[in-house]
Each structure stands twice: as C-alpha cells, then as structure tokens.
Amino acid sequence: MTAYDRLKIVRSSDRPQGHDFVEALFTDRFELCGDRRFAEDPAIMAGIGYLGDQVVTYIAIDKGKDLNDRMKKHFGCPLPEGYRKALRLMKQAEKFHRPVVCLVDTLGAYPGAEGEERGQGQAIAENILEMMGLRTPVLSVVIGEGGSGGALALASADRVYMLENAVYSVITPDGCASILWKDASRVQDAAACLHITAQDMVDFGVAEDIFREDFDRFDKMCGEIKTRLLCDLHALCAMSVPRLLEERYNRFRRIGIFEENGSIRQ
Amino acid sequence: MVKRFGLFSRRRVPRGVPFSDEEYEVTCSHCKKAFLRSVLLDSQFICPECGAYIRIPARDRIRLIADKDSFTEFDAGITSVDFLGFPGYREKLTKAKDATGELSAVVTGVMRVGGRPCAVYVMDSRFIMASMGSAVGEKITRLFEYATEMRLPVLGVTCSGGARMQEGIVSLMQMAKCSGAVKRHSEAGLLYCVLLTDPTTGGMTASVAMEGDITLAEPGALVGFAGRRVIEQTTGAELPKNFQTSEFLLEHGFADAILPREKMRETIALLLRQHGKEAV
Ligand SMILES: [Zn+2]
Numbered sequence: 131m132t133a134y135d136r137l138k139i140v141r142s143s144d145r146p147q148g149h150d151f152v153e154a155l156f157t158d159r160f161e162l163c164g165d166r167r168f169a170e171d172p173a174i175m176a177g178i179g180y181l182g183d184q185v186v187t188y189i190a191i192d193k194g195k196d197l198n199d200r201m202k203k204h205f206g207c208p209l210p211e212g213y214r215k216a217l218r219l220m221k222q223a224e225k226f227h228r229p230v231v232c233l234v235d236t237l238g239a240y241p242g243a244e245g246e247e248r249g250q251g252q253a254i255a256e257n258i259l260e261m262m263g264l265r266t267p268v269l270s271v272v273i274g275e276g277g278s279g280g281a282l283a284l285a286s287a288d289r290v291y292m293l294e295n296a297v298y299s300v301i302t303p304d305g306c307a308s309i310l311w312k313d314a315s316r317v318q319d320a321a322a323c324l325h326i327t328a329q330d331m332v333d334f335g336v337a338e339d340i341f342r343e344d345f346d347r348f349d350k351m352c353g354e355i356k357t358r359l360l361c362d363l364h365a366l367c368a369m370s371v372p373r374l375l376e377e378r379y380n381r382f383r384r385i386g387i388f389e390e391n392g393s394i395r396q
Numbered sequence: 397m398v399k400r401f402g403l404f405s406r407r408r409v410p411r412g413v414p415f416s417d418e419e420y421e422v423t424c425s426h427c428k429k430a431f432l433r434s435v436l437l438d439s440q441f442i443c444p445e446c447g448a449y450i451r452i453p454a455r456d457r458i459r460l461i462a463d464k465d466s467f468t469e470f471d472a473g474i475t476s477v478d479f480l481g482f483p484g485y486r487e488k489l490t491k492a493k494d495a496t497g498e499l500s501a502v503v504t505g506v507m508r509v510g511g512r513p514c515a516v517y518v519m520d521s522r523f524i525m526a527s528m529g530s531a532v533g534e535k536i537t538r539l540f541e542y543a544t545e546m547r548l549p550v551l552g553v554t555c556s557g558g559a560r561m562q563e564g565i566v567s568l569m570q571m572a573k574c575s576g577a578v579k580r581h582s583e584a585g586l587l588y589c590v591l592l593t594d595p596t597t598g599g600m601t602a603s604v605a606m607e608g609d610i611t612l613a614e615p616g617a618l619v620g621f622a623g624r625r626v627i628e629q630t631t632g633a634e635l636p637k638n639f640q641t642s643e644f645l646l647e648h649g650f651a652d653a654i655l656p657r658e659k660m661r662e663t664i665a666l667l668l669r670q671h672g673k674e675a676v
Pocket of ligand 1: 426427429
C-alpha cells in the first residue's frame with residue numbers, strides 16, 4: 131500500500147473519528163470546555179476520564195459526526211483557542227499529577243483570518259514549549275492525520291503511537307505538491323516523497339510503535355490500545371519528574387540528520 | 397581574543413570566518429535600484445533611494461548589532477543532508493551554498509552588544525528561504541544549550557519560510573527539539589529576545605520565533621502562521637492590507653514593539669543591560 135493509499139484511508143469519513151476513540155478508550159468521563167481566554171473550540175474534545183484504572187486528562191482532535199458538527203469543528207482544524215484549551219487542561223493535569231493522553235487527527239491548524247488575529251502560531255508554539263516542560267507524562271496517538279505544527283502542538287510527548295494507516299507530515303502532501311510543482315494533483319508523488327507512513331515514523335524515531343487497525347472489532351482493538359497505553363503510563367508514572375523530563379528532552383534532542391565537518395550525524 | 401573572554405573559550409568547534417568585505421550589488425526589491433553592499437551596510441540595509449527595508453544577510457545583521465570584533469561563530473561546519481532523496485533538494489542546497497557562501501540557513505555564536513555578552517542566532521532568507529531543517533534545528537538547539545550552561549541571554553533574529561519540507565517529518569521535529577532547549581534556557585531564568593524580520597512564517601512562527609520573553613518586530617515584516625493564499629482559498633475571506641504584518645501583530649497583542657533599524661543596536665543593548673549580565 132502506498133503512502134497516498136493510506137492518506138485516502140485516513141481521510142475517509144467512515145473511519146472512526148476522535149469522538150469514537152474517546153468513547154471507546156475512556157470510561158466515566160467528564161468533558162471540559164473553553165480556554166478561559168476567548169472561546170470554546172469544539173474541534174478539541176477534552177476532559178477527565180479513566181483509562182482502565184488510571185485517571186487521565188484526555189485531549190482529542192475531533193473532525194465531527196455529521197456535516198453540521200464538522201462545520202462547527204472546521205473538519206478537525208483547531209483554532210488558537212482550541213490549542214489554548216488543550217494547554218489549560220494539560221497544566222491542570224500537571225497540577226493534579228494525572229497523565230495526559232492526546233488523540234491527534236487533523237489536516238493542520240485552521241488557516242483563517244481569525245486564527246491569525248488570535249495568534250495561531252503563538253498558540254502552537256506555547257503548547258510545544260510548555261509540553262517540553264510539563265511535569266506529568268504525556269502520550270499521543272495519531273489516529274488519522276498528523277498535520278504539521280497543528281498536530282505537534284498535541285504530540286510533543288513522552289511516547290507517540292501511530293495507527294496502522296495513520297500519517298504524520300510536516301506539510302499536507304497537497305500543500306507540498308502545489309508549492310513544489312505548482313500542481314496540487316501531484317499529491318501522490320508528494321505523499322511518497324515526504325515519507326508520512328506509520329513505519330516511516332518509527333524509522334525516524336518520531337513514533338515508538340504502531341497499533342494494528344481492526345475497525346470491524348473496534349472495541350477489541352481499543353482494548354488492546356488501552357492495555358498498551360496503560361503499561362507505558364505505569365512505567366512513566368514510576369519515573370521521577372526530572373528523569374521524565376530528561377527523557378522527553380532527549381527523545382526529541384536526538385532527531386535530526388545533518389553533516390558536520392564532513393561526517394554524517396544522526 | 398578567545399582567551400581574553402574566558403566565556404567563549406570552551407567551544408569544541410573551531411571558529412568560522414565571521415565576516416567578509418566582499419563587494420557586490422544588492423537590488424532593492426521595492427524600487428529595483430541596485431546598491432553596493434558597503435553602501436547598504438552604512439544604511440543598515442535601508443534603501444537609500446526609497447527607504448524600504450532590504451533583507452539583511454545573517455552575517456551582515458550580526459555585524460550591524462555586535463560590538464566590533466566581538467562575534468565568535470559556533471558550529472560553522474554543520475550543513476544539511478538530502479537523506480530522503482527528495483526531488484531537487486540536493487540542487488537547491490548546492491545553489492544556496494554557492495549563492496550565499498553559507499553552509500546552512502542560520503548563523504550562530506556569541507557576541508557582545510554595548511559590552512554585554514549575548515548568544516545569537518540569525519537566519520538568512522537567501523538560503524532556501526531560511527527554512528528549518530536538521531542543520532538549523534541542531535545549531536539553534538546547541539546555541540540554547542550553550543547559553544543555558546554559560547548563563548547567557550539569547551537574541552534570535554528570525555526569518556523563515558517554515559519547516560523544510562524536503563526533510564519531511566524530521567524537520568517538523570526540529571520545532572520540538574529547539575523548543576525543548578528554549579524551555580530549559582527559560583527555566584534557568586535567562587532572557588530570550590526575538591527580533592522578527594521579513595518573512596517569518598509557518599513552523600518558525602509556530603515555535604522558536606514566538607517563544608521569546610520579549611518579541612520585537614521590524615517595520616512592515618510579514619509574520620504569520622498560515623500563508624495568505626491558503627487562507628484566501630480556504631475561507632474566501634478578504635484580508636486586510638496590513639494582514640500578518642508586524643503592525644498587525646502589535647495591534648493584536650503578539651509583539652512588544654516595532655523596532656526600526658536605527659534603534660536596533662541601542663534597544664538590544666538596553667534590554668541586555670536590564671537583564672543583568674555585567675559588561676565585559
Ligand atoms: Zn528602494
């Protein structure tokens with residue numbers, strides 16, 4: 131299967147969305163709203179719930195149920211208030227020493243005039259910056275599309291997992307094709323060149339693991355995901371905070387391939 | 397000189413050749429007149445004909461800010477690799493290196509301004525629009541790590557087209573990598589001052605460019621996250637004339653001040669003085 135095939139799969143609307151995963155993964159949930167600065171962004175669906183026996187803060191990007199819901203959620207493209215809501219709840223999780231689980235599925239941050247007026251770039255930057263210092267474990271699962279900075283703002287985490295067909299990209303293949311070849315129809319070529327598949331992420335050290343997809347047995351699949359997340363969370367919760375932060379720092383610190391004084395470093 | 401300032405002497409990388417006096421012509425993109433580089437250095441790259449702000453090459457920017465002979469370059473030997481075999485990337489890199497004499501899109505090091513030491517990174521828009529790939533990410537990260545260890549403030553002069561798509565997801569990760577180093581620097585109680593210059597967009601805006609304690613912006617610079625054309629296509633909205641300019645940023649609360657070049661040096665010197673490092 132090519133990268134483009136997978137891109138088509140994750141963009142299909144019959145695929146389970148953020149809210150489906152939230153319902154399947156977390157029990158006894160209480161949903162929380164608003165960034166306490168400006169507004170509520172329904173594209174970010176968040177709250178407190180149980181992952182097995184563990185209380186967590188969950189933060190999911192949701193593309194929406196029906197057309198009306200999708201419009202309200204900008205098809206899963208968060209506004210700055212969405213990222214600020216996520217950050218508020220991450221800081222809250224830090225205060226109460228509970229881990230954070232993020233579910234990522236976005237084409238990218240919403241590209242609109244209101245987003246720019248309210249500092250879309252600054253909102254994403256602040257999330258990344260604060261996540262690098264967040265004194266509680268953070269897990270991120272890319273369940274569909276991981277679109278650029280808008281995804282990284284919920285994925286500067288201790289562990290990142292990819293669903294089997296999920297993709298993660300620095301720019302949408304569509305955007306890449308139109309910039310590079312002035313031809314948006316070459317999205318297939320761009321998807322291949324950008325290396326966006328789950329396996330690519332593991333190869334580059336961007337993700338730790340890949341979760342097999344079995345949407346016919348969705349609950350069973352989510353049960354397996356839950357088991358794995360719990361196992362990793364228990365290990366992370368057992369670490370001292372300085373060690374947790376050190377390992378998170380190093381997780382990103384080592385990513386990069388460049389040449390230095392004639393030899394390749396990676 | 398390295399010896400005299402013990403501060404700069406612990407570096408593992410040999411010093412680069414910071415400045416050259418090579419003479420060449422630069423064309424003002426506004427009035428299309430050409431000027432000698434030496435003339436523009438005297439005018440701080442403000443067009444002598446029409447007053448437009450001409451983009452300043454990284455090294456010339458440092459020359460305009462730093463005390464004379466105070467700059468020491470770091471990590472001059474770092475350059476990009478086409479590890480994805482991305483179409484056209486190798487050629488783009490060769491062309492950028494030939495055109496600029498630089499090995500990467502950022503120059504990093506330490507300098508003094510008004511006698512006070514400061515770590516500095518300056519991005520160079522002539523180098524593949526100063527997009528941020530592994531080389532830029534590594535140099536900026538190392539600079540912040542050094543500044544944290546040596547308890548130095550950091551000045552960042554940004555311009556960038558965003559993450560370097562030719563390095564795929566690895567370039568996106570540089571945003572988190574650099575931010576981690578910025579965070580540590582910040583938690584050590586040290587000053588990070590950003591000067592946004594034309595154009596600062598995309599992944600740069602969504603990371604290190606917007607993580608400063610103090611955010612300054614050059615008049616009329618384009619600073620934003622999403623591209624204007626993308627926004628117009630997605631929303632069909634009519635965008636105001638000053639959309640995503642420094643002035644727009646100031647108005648909406650995302651910059652502290654518009655900094656004209658005439659005030660650049662003295663302002664940076666003042667901010668360094670206010671943040672405590674003794675003059676050397
Ligand atoms: Zn001019």
